[in-house]
Amino acid sequence: MVAGDAGTSWAMALAVPARREVAVNAMDRPGDGPAPFESDICSRCAGCGPTCCELSPGQEELCFPVSEMERHRIVEQVGLSRGAFTPEPNSRAFLANLRHLFPREGQALELLFPDADRHLRLSVTPAGRCVFLRATGCRLPRPARPYYCRLFPFWVAGGRLTAFAAAGCQVHRQGRTVAGMLTLLGSTEARVRELHGRLRLAWGLPPREGMPFVTPSPARFGT
Numbered sequence: 001m002v003a004g005d006a007g008t009s010w011a012m013a014l015a016v017p018a019r020r021e022v023a024v025n026a027m028d029r030p031g032d033g034p035a036p037f038e039s040d041i042c043s044r045c046a047g048c049g050p051t052c053c054e055l056s057p058g059q060e061e062l063c064f065p066v067s068e069m070e071r072h073r074i075v076e077q078v079g080l081s082r083g084a085f086t087p088e089p090n091s092r093a094f095l096a097n098l099r100h101l102f103p104r105e106g107q108a109l110e111l112l113f114p115d116a117d118r119h120l121r122l123s124v125t126p127a128g129r130c131v132f133l134r135a136t137g138c139r140l141p142r143p144a145r146p147y148y149c150r151l152f153p154f155w156v157a158g159g160r161l162t163a164f165a166a167a168g169c170q171v172h173r174q175g176r177t178v179a180g181m182l183t184l185l186g187s188t189e190a191r192v193r194e195l196h197g198r199l200r201l202a203w204g205l206p207p208r209e210g211m212p213f214v215t216p217s218p219a220r221f222g223t
């Protein structure tokens with residue numbers, strides 16, 4: 001996804017956090033339980049579209065990677081895999097977008113997603129819609145969705161909670177700030193940070209920037 005260009009491509013393609021949102025430091029709300037991250041807003045969004053589950057045809061190479069662990073979880077839940085995932089070369093454009101997400105970890109990304117290798121992504125229709133997208137939203141139960149889907153529209157950049165520059169996102173529009181978006185979705189900063197750490201691990205990075213590597217890249221495919 002191109003930063004701020006929410007009208008043409010969506011979160012399925014790797015997005016870039018909005019700089020102005022970095023200044024907003026969302027606070028945890030004591031007493032909150034695990035946040036469901038489910039919202040009527042997202043269901044309505046799916047009905048009228050475009051949603052973060054779509055990308056512009058031709059931008060498939062920019063779709064976020066799905067790790068082997070995430071793929072297994074989806075297959076266990078829905079009992080299918082054929083056609084749901086597509087091997088995608090680690091193109092320079094894909095790597096460049098990953099670098100936007102993890103700007104100080106370029107060297108690690110080159111090792112995790114080497115030039116001659118491939119990764120898995122979600123398959124999309126010719127129109128660019130995720131194969132799991134239905135009129136009322138994602139057909140996958142939330143715990144089975146890839147971490148990137150579960151995080152969107154939030155991200156952690158430079159150690160601070162932020163949000164993607166998705167101008168067409170209704171959560172973004174109505175919540176206006178990261179704190180407002182969290183409230184709208186009934187989530188917390190702690191929950192977002194936990195999910196972000198899990199995504200990093202799934203993609204082969206340590207759970208927090210600066211920590212030592214503990215796993216090989218589970219996002220690699222075909223090696």
Ligand code: SF4
Binds near residue numbers: 041042
């Ligand atoms: S996160 Fe935003 S773009 Fe995605 S479904 Fe919800 S409202 Fe739509």
Ligand code: SF4
Binds near residue numbers: 012053131139
């Ligand atoms: S898996 Fe579900 S949440 Fe993720 S892009 Fe596809 S439809 Fe959207």
